[in-house]
Amino acid sequence: MAGLPAKVRKFVQLHRHRKKLEAELERNKETAEKLEAELCEEFAAAGIQNISIDGATVFLARQIWASPAAGQGEALARAMRTIGMGDLVKETVNANQLSAFVRELPRDTDDMPILPAALAGLVCVRDVVSVRVNERS
Numbered sequence: 001m002a003g004l005p006a007k008v009r010k011f012v013q014l015h016r017h018r019k020k021l022e023a024e025l026e027r028n029k030e031t032a033e034k035l036e037a038e039l040c041e042e043f044a045a046a047g048i049q050n051i052s053i054d055g056a057t058v059f060l061a062r063q064i065w066a067s068p069a070a071g072q073g074e075a076l077a078r079a080m081r082t083i084g085m086g087d088l089v090k091e092t093v094n095a096n097q098l099s100a101f102v103r104e105l106p107r108d109t110d111d112m113p114i115l116p117a118a119l120a121g122l123v124c125v126r127d128v129v130s131v132r133v134n135e136r137s
Contacts, residue, residue: 015133098123 043049043060050059068076077089102125105113115123 011131012133016135 039058040060043051050057052058080086080089102113102115102123105115108114112127113125115125
C-alpha cells in the first residue's frame with residue numbers, strides 16, 4: 001500500500017493535465033471552425049478552389065449529407081422501402097437508452113440488473129468501474 005498515494009497523486013496529475021489539454025483542444029476547434037467559415041467565404045469571393053502554403057494545400061471540399069426531416073423517420077423508412085431502397089433502413093436499439101432502462105431494473109444479490117426473460121441472452125450487461133477525480137473548489 002506504500003505506493004498507493006504516489007499512484008493516486010500521479011493519477012490526479014494526469015487527470016489535470018488531460019483536462020487542460022481537452023480545454024486547449026476545444027478552444028482550438030472553436031477557433032478553427034470560425035476560421036473555416038471565413039475561409040469558405042473568402043475562397044468563394046476570390047473564385048479560388050485551393051491554395052498552397054507552408055507545404056500544405058488548402059482546398060474547398062463539397063459533400064452532401066442527408067438525414068430524416070424532423071419527425072419523419074418512420075415515413076422516410078416506408079418511402080425508402082417503396083422505392084426499393086429498403087436496404088438503407090436499419091432497425092436498431094439505442095445503446096444509451098437501453099443502458100438507462102437496464103440501470104432502472106430490479107437488482108439481484110450481486111447488485112446486477114435482473115433482465116426480463118424476453119431479453120435474456122440478447123443484452124450484454126457490463127459493470128464498469130473507473131477511477132475519477134473530483135476537484136475541490
